[in-house]
Amino acid sequence: MQGQKGTSDWATLMCRVQLGDSNAYRELLQELAPPVRGFLSSKLRNKQDIDEVLQETLMAVHRARHTYRPGTPFAPWVWSIAHYKWVDWMRKQGRSRRLNKEMAEQNNLHSQQSDEVGRVFGESDSRGYLEDDLENALRELKPPQRRAIELMKLGGLSAGETAAAMGVTVSNVKVLAHRGYIQLRQRLKGRMK
């Protein structure tokens, strides 16, 4: 999201959209599309699927625009819509079988990041964990910790972007991710024994 406006600008644009300002809406939709596409790219591999879910997300933003309350953080609002649309799309695409397949593909994708994760875990060969246990270990984390790790490490967002998406401060995100890594390391080591 570098080079883009901050989420407070998005909030201002949305307030103008709620008043019926079409220029603000055009600007907002143009601003939103790339980061939402980035988020979806971390979840889906097929470009057509990404476009489809992106379009559904933008339509959902359109239908839900009256539910955004001025003065509240905009990023969590829009990310929860994008996340919901992704989950909904996965459900429609054959529920758990498809979900598992995508997750397996995601794991393959993320195995490229295994060196970094391995460094965090203090293990040189973490690919085995990633394939088999990381998903389960992630699921056992507290939701904020899991979300921070998913957005930063699996979604490729920066700490600032993750903070904006979660509606917390950057330092909070770092603490959540750090504690999450510790928990993950303990759980994965426990599974190895």
Added chain:
Amino acid sequence: MRTKWDSTYDLQQALVSDVRPVTVLPSAGWRFSRVLVLSILPQVGFLGLSGVRRDLFAQLHNLSFLLPALGLFLAAVFGASLVVRSSVPNFESFRGEKLVVLSGLVLGAATALLSGFGFFGFGESEWKLDSSFACAIAVFALAVWPALVFVFEARRGFNTRPKTTGFAALTAAACFAVLSVNLHCPGQHFLHLLVWHYAPMFLISVAGLLAARRMLG
């Protein structure tokens, strides 16, 4: 509006041309107060017309009556709050909130079951069920209006967690209904309570879970 677009750019143009001023959803506090008043009013009307049970004041000292009543009331209130707050996208539930709604659902049945086995000062009850269909019908009938109020309120927002919202909506409605029936019906036998009061409540809650996506999607 169409649901498929050749390009995201086309969609953006269509959305921009469709933009109109919208009324922002009122605050959660205001919406919560409104649904609470709207869903309690018919219960008060029912009790006003049909009257409360004669032994109500005596029952207020009875734990097997008071515990479920308190659980049902809390579950209904928390459920209503959950419906209102979960019908906007950036919803975060409080710790233990869903547990309160669930506990309201099981507390009544658990208390009735325990009293059937001799707890709460009752002797072990006879396993004989009366045929009080009227109580079950009253539970279903009294749950209709609050359920409509909650579902309508949820549909005014945008649900990113339809199952949570749907389940909370119908559970809260059922809890209000059973609470009213408990305040009216003098039946104390545990099988009567289980079958004619709490079983309909479970059915309504399960229906909320199963029909959530259809109702709120």
